Amino acid sequence: MAAVSVREHPGPRPHLRLRLRPQGVLLILCGSALLRIALFSELYLRYVKEGLRPYLVVSGGVLIALGLLGLLARTHDEDEDEDEGYEEEGGDGESDDEAADPDRPDAHAHAHDHAHTRNPRIAWLLTAPALALLLFPPPALGSYSAEREEARVSAQGAGTFPELPAGDPLDLTLGAFASRAEWDTGASLKGRTVRLTGFVTRDDDGAWSVARLRVTCCAADAQALKVEIRGEDAPAADTWVTVTGTWHPTGKPGTDAARPVLDAVSVKRTKAPSDPYEKR
Template structure:
């Protein structure tokens, strides 16, 4: 009965510890939410741990008080067992299954979203018309996000990408016809609202799916600006270099 007695407290502490592990002691939280939410997650984790410790202390005190005034009759179970049922003040035993997700998050944090999530989503492009974009910084190559390159390639009437060498980083996804893409997921708040941005890469062999790469090359114009024929944008690669996954794997909208 002791384990069931402290079940809710253990669940609270495990959940709070898991949240603190991915926020206070590492950058793993960036796999799930934006950096600005970190302080709120830390406060939530600390609150859950304190609540769990307080709950355990109160339960211990309550059972000690009950034990002092309770005389257990021969042939009868304790205060948590009545008529053979497996529930009592601490709740049903099945509630212990709720600890599994908390333990999993504590010991094996899930990875960031990757090619599976990108492949399940139909192409979603920002609802914007063709127009001019601000000038790109001087010098080559110019660093762009996958989403920035895509927007300029599809909607920029000023053709600011023309004649420029660009460099972008993302993970590899593959198409059904042998094409491959450098891909990033864009988030507004957390991984749950992620959408996909991708650029077709030509001129180099495809790395394995989900490999993170930095690609350098030049824009390959195709299709009419703002039309479906211009999607996805194309990059003629001069260099494809494998890199480590960044601490923050998502681009911001």
């Protein structure tokens, strides 16, 4: 009776392997981008409100941790590939000669399947957007968004507003100026010199406005606030400016004719603030 030689399986050898996988790299890049904008800078203010910063930091840390676990963990496919080297000779499994035979009809298909399982090279293309997000964070919303949405004000209906603080020029938010210009029957803006800060938007008819976006939670729910500027030439679109001037009445408060308009006496360029959105 012919002897059958059997190679004993040495058993599992648990250890961690560091192997680059697109899934793990993608998670690490996304997590690093979140930490860059939220932990190491104030870029997150372009996209969300200040109070959401801790959640962004925690999310970035979790994504990086999951990505590292994905790079270190051994996959089920790797374990099966290692076990293929410990098959019985002369048993029910394939012999070494059979496995190495290139003329076997299924040999090419077997190698092709393993090539696709172990080398998903096209999946690395998914890391390109994440790498771009890490290196080049998107800018804050600007004139493109403001031009496509009408200003919404917090006041509900016409009425008398509280008196403004003493002193000219008076710094006002665009929301406060627009509300009083459109709804204040007491004309509290009359005779006052105000100062507004925002970015420039330009209309097709040649008119221009100073604008700012107001967010409730994040940039996805941004609302545009615009004040038309008269008496001064328009800077380039998206330029941040501080405009000083006086209120220009356009119609009865509470009607469609009442619009926020400012007669400018000076327009000065200014640096964009770290938080480009206007608070409620």
